[in-house]
Amino acid sequence: MTLLDQTVGRIALTVPGATRVFHTHHINFCCGGHIPLREAAQRVGLDTDKLVAELEALAPNETDGHDWQSASNDELIEHILTRYHDTHRRQLPELIRMARRVEQVHGDHVTCPRGLADLLNDIHQEMESHMQKEEQILFPMLRRDLGAQALGPITVMRHEHDDHGASLDRLLVLTDDINPPKGACTTWRALYTGLREFRDDLIQHIHLENNLLFERAS
Incomplete structure (x- = not known):
């Protein structure tokens, strides 16, 4: 192939x-x-x-980190919890705070991402609900190798991942692909740096679940 x-x-x-x-x-x-x-x-x-x-053309020895394909479900889930769930819970409140500050101070600027703080707040609430369902229901089932019984919850999580992806698309529209305008203040630039980090982390987070962890239960 x-x-x-x-x-x-x-x-x-x-x-x-x-x-x-x-x-x-x-x-x-x-x-x-x-x-x-x-x-x-x-x-x-x-x-x-x-x-x-x-x-x-990628170098044979270029890696994106640990080879999670060879990890057990327990190892992979623990990595997702500590590297992504905990990280998102730290990232989003600060991103919301900075977004509100930028909108308050620069709301009359033509490129101000008006509505970004509300979008991030919605993402925060949706992701918190999503992560709790994984932590309390789905992940314990996968740790016990109850793959067949987990297919229903996995379907729900996949749909919610699609919703997260749609939210990221809206984020890109509001922020000109996360590019601060010329002369943007320090808070504005720091906000966009944090948004790029959050976006990259969320994409990798969903990738590990959709394409590796969830596939094992199929």
Whole structure:
């Protein structure tokens, strides 16, 4: 099977450095990880030969960190809890605070991301509910290898991941792809730095769940 026929999620898991290429070209490998690379390239208007060449040119020893494919469910879940759940709970309140400050001070600026604080607050509430359901219901089932019984909750989590992806799309629209305007104040620039970090973390978080942890239960 050629790279173009493989799903984006599978490539993200098996080709070291692929997630960096996908980030660069705005290819969704978390919620959109189920589609073939060929289709993903077409959706963003990329030349498929060029994309394949970029992926094949990745250094053999380039890695995105630990090889989570070989980790047990317990190890993977513990990583998701500490690296992503705990991190998101730290990130979002501060991002909301900075967004409100930017809107209060620069609300009359043509590029002010008006509505961003409310969007982030909605994301915070939705994600807190989502993470609690994983922590209290789904993850304990997966730790006990109750894969068949977990398929219903997994379907719900996948749908909610799609909602998170849609929220990230709205975030990009409000912030000009998270690019602060020329002359933006320190808070504005710090906000956008934090938003880029949050977006990258959430994409990787969803990727590990959708394309690895949840697939094991299928």
